Amino acid sequence: MCTVSYFKTRDSIIFTSNRDEKTSREKAVFPNTLEMENQILYFPKDKKASGTWFAADDRGNVAILLNGAFQKHTSKPPYKKSRGIVLLDLVKSTCFLQAFREYNLSGIEPFQLLVFFDKKLMRLLWDGTVKHEFFLNENESHLLSSKTLYNDSIEKDREKYFRRFQMNRNIESGEILNFHKKHQIEKEPEIDFSIKEEFLTVSITQVIIRQDKIHFAYHDLTQNTIQHTKIEKRSFV
Numbered sequence: 001m002c003t004v005s006y007f008k009t010r011d012s013i014i015f016t017s018n019r020d021e022k023t024s025r026e027k028a029v030f031p032n033t034l035e036m037e038n039q040i041l042y043f044p045k046d047k048k049a050s051g052t053w054f055a056a057d058d059r060g061n062v063a064i065l066l067n068g069a070f071q072k073h074t075s076k077p078p079y080k081k082s083r084g085i086v087l088l089d090l091v092k093s094t095c096f097l098q099a100f101r102e103y104n105l106s107g108i109e110p111f112q113l114l115v116f117f118d119k120k121l122m123r124l125l126w127d128g129t130v131k132h133e134f135f136l137n138e139n140e141s142h143l144l145s146s147k148t149l150y151n152d153s154i155e156k157d158r159e160k161y162f163r164r165f166q167m168n169r170n171i172e173s174g175e176i177l178n179f180h181k182k183h184q185i186e187k188e189p190e191i192d193f194s195i196k197e198e199f200l201t202v203s204i205t206q207v208i209i210r211q212d213k214i215h216f217a218y219h220d221l222t223q224n225t226i227q228h229t230k231i232e233k234r235s236f237v
Contacts, residue, residue: 051084080107
């Protein structure tokens with residue numbers, strides 16, 4: 001839930017997400033599916049709250065959750081609902097942006113979402129008081145980091161490495177995965193040791209969207225396992 005990238009290559013769109021979580025938290029379950037009238041959702045399920053941080057459907061829509069909005073906030077539980085449940089609620093809608101605008105987020109902890117819906121790329125944020133919307137360029141690469149764990153200095157360094165990484169014109173999914181592995185929380189030199197004792201990058205989730213198919217991969221870094229789900233992409237009517 002803490003480091004997310006977006007790439008558009010010659011023949012695919014690639015989303016990759018590192019999940020940084022407390023070492024004591026229960027292991028997530030993958031794959032999970034939710035069949036609805038007009039879509040099938042695929043996501044790793046958080047055992048504790050039954051929500052998710054990464055969801056994709058068979059139309060090629062994707063939504064990824066990061067904790068925190070523009071700056072680090074002080075957590076003040078109890079909250080009305082898990083942010084992962086909010087994400088699941090939103091991805092069930094026929095229009096994600098409209099659902100976000102209408103959703104009552106009062107009592108929900110701050111978060112941001114990277115969303116690809118109907119071929120539009122958006123960054124949507126809830127700062128605890130106000131909702132914010134930004135449309136991003138789908139033809140450019142993007143990197144987001146959670147403000148709850150990564151300060152401005154670390155984020156700037158990551159952006160520098162990210163720009164350098166993009167100089168490779170023919171980036172493949174495996175190279176993106178390796179970039180994310182290099183930026184696991186336990187490998188970041190500027191992260192305080194006290195945080196590293198409590199948090200770990202437990203998994204990396206990657207979705208590759210092509211014209212007629214979607215490949216969903218879940219890398220469990222604690223068990224050193226990889227699970228794959230291949231999805232036949234549904235055509236828009």
